Amino acid sequence: xxxxxxxxxxxxxxxxxxxxxxxxxxxxNMIALTLALxxxxxxxxxxxFAMMAPIAEPVPSVRGAVGSDTEIGFIFPAVTxxxxxxxxxxxxxxxxxxxxxxxxxxLYLAVLIVxxxxxxxxxxxxxxxxxxxxxxxxxxxxxxxxxxxxxxxxYTIGVPILYxxxxxxxxxxxxxxxxxxxxxxxxxVFGMLIVMLAVMFRQTARRVxxxxxxxxxxxxxxxxxxxVEAERVxxxxxxxxxxxxxxxxxxxxxxxxxxxxxxxxxxxALAELxxxxxxxxxxESSVTLREMAGRLSVAARMMEHDFIVESTxxxxxxxxxxxxxxxxxxxxxxxxxxxxxxxxxxxxxxxxRVAVSNTSTTAVIEIVDDxxxxxxxxxxxxxxxxxxxxxxxxxxxxxxxxxDAAPGRGARVVxxxxxxxxxx
Numbered sequence: 247x248x249x250x251x252x253x254x255x256x257x258x259x260x261x262x263x264x265x266x267x268x269x270x271x272x273x274x275n276m277i278a279l280t281l282a283l284x285x286x287x288x289x290x291x292x293x294x295f296a297m298m299a300p301i302a303e304p305v306p307s308v309r310g311a312v313g314s315d316t317e318i319g320f321i322f323p324a325v326t327x328x329x330x331x332x333x334x335x336x337x338x339x340x341x342x343x344x345x346x347x348x349x350x351x352x353l354y355l356a357v358l359i360v361x362x363x364x365x366x367x368x369x370x371x372x373x374x375x376x377x378x379x380x381x382x383x384x385x386x387x388x389x390x391x392x393x394x395x396x397x398x399x400x401y402t403i404g405v406p407i408l409y410x411x412x413x414x415x416x417x418x419x420x421x422x423x424x425x426x427x428x429x430x431x432x433x434x435v436f437g438m439l440i441v442m443l444a445v446m447f448r449q450t451a452r453r454v455x456x457x458x459x460x461x462x463x464x465x466x467x468x469x470x471x472x473x474v475e476a477e478r479v480x481x482x483x484x485x486x487x488x489x490x491x492x493x494x495x496x497x498x499x500x501x502x503x504x505x506x507x508x509x510x511x512x513x514x515a516l517a518e519l520x521x522x523x524x525x526x527x528x529x530e531s532s533v534t535l536r537e538m539a540g541r542l543s544v545a546a547r548m549m550e551h552d553f554i555v556e557s558t559x560x561x562x563x564x565x566x567x568x569x570x571x572x573x574x575x576x577x578x579x580x581x582x583x584x585x586x587x588x589x590x591x592x593x594x595x596x597x598x599r600v601a602v603s604n605t606s607t608t609a610v611i612e613i614v615d616d617x618x619x620x621x622x623x624x625x626x627x628x629x630x631x632x633x634x635x636x637x638x639x640x641x642x643x644x645x646x647x648x649x650d651a652a653p654g655r656g657a658r659v660v661x662x663x664x665x666x667x668x669x670x
Contacts, residue, residue: 269458273451275340277444281347281391282337285384289330292380296323322357323377329353330381333388348392351401354378354385358408362415379429382409386437390444398441406433533570535559535609539602542611545578546600551585557602565609569663572643573611579635580613580659588617588657596656608664616656622649636661 329350336346357378382405389401410430414423539557546553565573581600588596596617603610625632637647640661651657 269454270448270451273447274343277391277447278337278340278343280337281343281387282334284387285330285334285337288380288384289327289334292330292377293327295375295380296327296377326353326357326378326381330384333384344392347388351385351389351392351405354381354388355401355405355408358405358412361412375429376413379409379413382406382429382433383436383440386433387440390437390441395441395445398444399438402437402441403434406430406437409433531567532564533567534561535563535565535602535604536561538565538570538574538611541574542577542581542600542602545581549581549585551588551595551598553581553584553598553600555600555602559602559604559609563604563609565663569609569643569645572639573609573645573661573663576636576639576647576661577611577613579639580661583632584613584615584617584657587620588615607666608662611661613659613661614656619651619653619656621653622651 329346333343333346333350336342361376361378385405386402389405390398392398393401407430410426410433412426413429414426536557536559539555539559543555546555577600581598584598588598596615598615598617599613601610601612601614603612622632632649636659637649640647640663643663645661645663648660648662649657650660
């Protein structure tokens with residue numbers, strides 16, 4: 247199958263790569279959007295509590311390092327919420343989510359470390375939660391999205407424990423440590439749930455992508471195998487219907503008229519062989535069944551024995567051109583087989599009949615004789631008339647063939663095609 251010349255190879259390879267991560271990409275987009283929504287909800291809650299929190303009194307060393315109380319009281323929350331806003335924007339845009347999430351997770355860890363110094367330990371052991379509590383689950387979610395599984399698990403366990411210690415530490419040591427322990431346990435449980443969900447979704451997406459890619463590979467191989475088989479059927483039918491026919495005509499020629507007929511058949515075979523290598527253009531035309539019956543009537547007049555051709559097909563019954571060609575050639579081959587092998591001479595000439603008909607969904611051509619018959623199971627495999635020129639030719643266009651024959655009771659070949667069969 248030729249490669250599309252209008253598209254560079256690197257673009258084709260890029261499309262194959264995108265097809266392999268189709269589900270993973272959608273899962274990552276879903277995770278990014280979910281993270282953005284969680285940031286908006288918990289971030290807004292934390293912002294409200296940050297505005298309502300009492301003014302922190304930093305220790306003298308911090309005041310001397312960064313300036314006045316107003317500066318540190320403004321800069322500390324501003325940096326935190328700016329990083330949180332970056333995560334939300336990245337999640338909605340689905341760009342840079344891992345970078346923004348990883349930065350906020352590390353920033354939150356730094357906030358916890360300097361929190362006691364920033365607040366002057368005034369929140370240690372208080373019954374009400376500080377505003378950074380509402381960002382703990384956001385930080386663990388960012389870690390689950392941004393970090394590898396091992397680091398995400400370590401962060402999800404370590405950061406809530408650190409928060410519990412910071413939550414309970416006061417100027418004289420730990421105060422109401424049980425509150426910090428409960429908060430840490432809650433943070434670990436909730437964070438681990440987020441990590442497990444993220445890992446599960448990503449692993450499932452990778453498995454789906456791998457299965458999808460494997461299915462595409464198998465489909466590609468099946469298409470190639472079908473193309474090879476269809477080409478083999480076409481070549482076998484070409485050899486049988488043209489080359490062997492020309493050789494048989496040459497062998498049987500005993501006079502000048504026979505020799506001329508053999509020459510014409512040979513010329514036709516050569517023309518068919520030359521055209522076999524030319525790629526056929528798409529033909530979307532159709533042929534009526536009544537027209538097919540007319541063509542078979544012409545073919546019947548050229549046979550050595552008489553055939554009765556009749557049609558009961560509806561006036562509007564049509565089939566595609568390619569199907570008409572295949573059914574016509576298969577029917578002619580069945581007629582040739584009947585003429586050559588059904589037997590009969592003089593008064594014992596068998597009746598030979600060709601019937602073209604249709605149902606509401608199916609086109610049917612039936613070739614029947616009451617000659618000597620044969621056993622389809624005992625036909626040698628090197629005989630291509632029935633197997634290739636009839637059965638496989640019909641199968642190539644999505645049709646079907648029924649061969650009903652037995653020694654002593656003639657032969658009946660039924661060719662049928664319906665749009666539903668051709669689409670499979």
